[in-house]
Amino acid sequence: MEKLAGLSHLFVTVFLSNFAVLMVNPAITDVTMAALCPGKDQCSLAIYLSGLQQAIIGMGTLVMIPLIGKLSDVYGRKALLTLPMTLSILPLVILAYSRSTTYFYVYYVFRTLTAMTSEGSVQCLALAYVADNISEGKRVSAIGVLTGVGTAAIVCGTLATRFLSTAQTFQVAAFVAMAAVVYMRLFLKDTNRINDALVQPMLKSGSDVTKSDEESSKKIQVFKRISSMGELICLLSSSGTFSRAAFVAFFNSLAEGGLHASLLYFFKAQFHFNKDQFADLMLIVNIGGTFSQLLLMPTFAPIIGEEKLLSIGLFAGFLNMLLNSIAWSVWVPYAVAGFYVFTSVATPSLRSIVSKQVGPMEQGMAQGCISGVSSFANIISPLIYSPLAALFLSDRAPFHFPGFSVMCIGLAWMMAFIASTMIKAAPHSSRGKISIKDYTVA
Template identity: 65%
Template sequence: MGVVVVFAGLSHLFVTVFLHYSATFMVTPAITDVTMSALCPSMDECSIAIYLSGFQQAIIGLGTLVMMPIIGNLSDEYGRKTLLALPMILTIIPLAILAYRRTKQFFYAYYVLRILTSMLCEGSIQCLSLAYVADNIPEGRRASAFGILSGIVSIAFICGTLTARFLSTALTFQVSAAVAVVAALYMKVFLRDSIGGIDAASLRKISKKTNNVVVHLDDDSSRKIQLFSRIPSVKEILYLLRISPTFSQAAVVAFFNNLAEGGLQSCLLYFLKSRFHFSKDQFADLLLISGFAGAISQLLLMPILAPLLGEEKLLMIGLFASCTHMFLYAIAWSSWVPYVASMFSILFVFAPPSLRSIASKQVGPTEQGKAQGCLSGICSFANIISPLALTPLTALFLSKNAPFHFPGFSIMSIGISLLIAFIQSTMIRVAPPISSHKISSNSNHMEA
């Protein structure tokens, strides 16, 4: 019953997220083949494709490192829907380019525009969606709600990947662009705006009428809105990390987890193509197994386990499963091993929503965008480092010039990063929420 109530209150957000991620995930199985075909026709190993993918990911990470805290902070002032509109529209542009043609020239046009648009779009949909959920769901049920949101993303992943499995490459990009347009239109028409559980228009009126830093909402002096500067400083972000040891520990876990995730995105498909000659259809099959297992877990298991075990234990379970999953990929001796390893997604999908829930509970209701943006910025920083470190490593160990024969060496390195995240997660002890403490824009005091 609780799950049904949560879903009913957030149904338009879930539909928006589902449509957007269906469009973006639809091209994942095809983009490796498109890249290889444009840059290295008729080859299963292509260093330039690996390097370009890694460079793209690093530059996108650099952009999102700057933009995520700003977007999260602006959404606390202007509303989640207002900030969602721009990234959802920009996502359409690179998809439309490859929907039209996939020659070398059009691929490079897609490549450049994907970097530029993703510097704003990458991660912003997730950040703003999480803040929207936190606006509308009480703390006690937030982990389950975050799990359901992740489950919706997993279902979108399944539907997008399944669609790509049965469409031609050209039609895949055309359908993807069309679905992205529908997602933006649906969000614009149906999604209700929110800021910390407060009507967005009302808060904008308040912010125009006052020059004070703190505004009282009612007679209880402990309940206040903190109006931050629109562009948060590094000092403010460091202050947020300092006042909450739990948040800072979650940030460390997020960094190493995303260090692994970023490396996985830039390396895994090229590793599988080189090692086992996987193509679009095999990629789609592998991703479908992972997606089905993850969706079942997030929609059915996590709402049951979160109240029983708590976010801390679910985070540890998810990260331990992620380690095992990566080590299996690294030592895969046959083409069926990756399919077995992908089943671990039934457990490792616990980690991201648990981590976000832990972070969410450490700040007040009007600071959710700032907190999620800060965490997303840290994740983006990891996404800068990861491809720069792991892309050359992948290219080296997949080439004939490897210092020793271990094609999965870069994947093993990803597993080690996850192991560090797991060890750090065992040290997290969730402190009482600091919702009565607001982050001051001058970072010199807390309002009580």
């Protein structure tokens, strides 16, 4: 019962965090365009700046998320959740105050810097928390519910954005982000994943300074092991299933990064979408995702397995982008958004497969490793899709195909789908799991 109560507080924390951070997504494209290219539906500067920001954030998270995941194995999930959730408040406060060109650039800098730590960290730590408290047999359902709660938060946030002004959207988001941090600190129970001799508070009182030199040396060695990239390399090289999962995560994130880099700007240029239309589209997508993750995934995952669900989700993503790239009318994006009922199961299925490849002491590192691979994809993604989108939405396109960059997003999902068909069933017992302690890197 105590573990279930802990999970319920985790779900509320994830709900509030996702609600705050992601409710601004329907508005941010209009804010960017208004600040950089007022009165226009096409703006190469906006596309390039958004892509550059995504690449820089990806470089930061590539280093930070695996480190944060491993630190949480030592210091507990709650202590490490505090940092990214607090940092995510700052950019929201800036745009809540003003969305002029000057304040947009201030937001741009703060968003880039803070997202290097906050982007993806809450999801990574929440997944590790679930793995701490749920047995393997029920883990895929629990991860599906966790992802569904996050998607439900996006639905609620997007619905709120649909009826709020742009200024009110950022004000509400900033307030809810603050409430999420307060709730998490007050109610979430921590989990300690390493033996008590190694679990240490991150902030020491004055009396702690007088501890023995031997104990201090032990802490230093713990931090050195945490900061070593060798552990990440060991994880990728020690299991065929894990390495294939990382390959799938790379191309899945390459495609998802392309959605941010080009899809919304394609809809803006091709069909003159605004904040409300973006919100309507995101509502359809996320309602389908919530239904899938809360109901379909817990029902079918135990029957057909996470591996088949992963493949189904990735192939649905390919079909979605293929049809969007040749969209001939404004209703097409709304119609094909229904594919997200299947696409949304890909990431939680992949995370469940990963969680079963390692023991209980390496959950933070394993999830952080996959998040790091995804972050690397997010560095590359805007370098590919932003120039393609800017080129094919301009008058300089080598041939007339405005949705060419969107079709290329679908090809990345097809690569992930092909790789997913080679993933074998994850072990359901402690035998055959990777243990980082078995692979020492000097």
